[in-house]
Amino acid sequence: GAVVSQHPSWVICKSGTSVKIECRSLDFQATTMFWYRQFPKQSLMLMATSNEGSKATYEQGVEKDKFLINHASLTLSTLTVTSAHPEDSSFYICSVSVTGTSYEQYFGPGTRLTVT
Amino acid sequence: DQQVKQNSPSLSVQEGRISILNCDYTNSMFDYFLWYKKYPAEGPTFLISISSIKDKNEDGRFTVFLNKSAKHLSLHIVPSQPGDSAVYFCAASDNTDKLIFGTGTRLQVFP
Numbered sequence: 001g002a003v004v005s006q007h008p009s010w011v012i013c014k015s016g017t018s019v020k021i022e023c024r025s026l027d028f029q030a031t032t033m034f035w036y037r038q039f040p041k042q043s044l045m046l047m048a049t050s051n052e053g054s055k056a057t058y059e060q061g062v063e064k065d066k067f068l069i070n071h072a073s074l075t076l077s078t079l080t081v082t083s084a085h086p087e088d089s090s091f092y093i094c095s096v097s098v099t100g101t102s103y104e105q106y107f108g109p110g111t112r113l114t115v116t
Numbered sequence: 117d118q119q120v121k122q123n124s125p126s127l128s129v130q131e132g133r134i135s136i137l138n139c140d141y142t143n144s145m146f147d148y149f150l151w152y153k154k155y156p157a158e159g160p161t162f163l164i165s166i167s168s169i170k171d172k173n174e175d176g177r178f179t180v181f182l183n184k185s186a187k188h189l190s191l192h193i194v195p196s197q198p199g200d201s202a203v204y205f206c207a208a209s210d211n212t213d214k215l216i217f218g219t220g221t222r223l224q225v226f227p
Contacts, residue, residue, distance in 0.1 A: 004159070034214070034215075042219070043217045043218060043219045044205065044217045046214060046215070046216075046217075049213070049214065091157070093159050093160075095159070097213045103148050103150070103165075103209040103215065104165060105162070105213075105215055106162065107159030107161070109159050110157065112157065
């Protein structure tokens, strides 16, 4: 598998500010990373696919101007929640796709975002 | 439109007995299925997977069964242990890197 870290593990910010979440693949060079969001007691919803060196691919209904994704290297993808609002409060999780191992994804520990 | 469904939000099983978690899907293009275990405030952990060319895959206490005609898969855990208490998600792939997750089933294993 792959070891994935996220930073920060939790963050509280005021409404209207921006927050950056980092996702690092510690032992695997990941050309593709994924960003998910999970609301309490709900499923993991794919937000976007982060591709190294190119633009992210966003799922339907996800605002690309609000959730900025940058995948500048094979080990780091960042998700920036711009002009955050209380409804953006959620658990954000990234994952690494280990191509060639039958679509398995390995997940980071997640980041809890609370917007006040 | 929920393409992957787990109709039981919770399941309670006694330690040592079998836990059976079910998952149904609607998209016939799905060809690979995975089960993940998740604790609160943590990322999901991969458990076991199965390709659509198989109907069973076993790994230790965990066995996944696939019934393609019924578009149904299940995860069997035997014997169940208290440490198995978590939320279990099934996920499916349609030959792309993207995974579609089910709604999850909370398993509680009691002594």
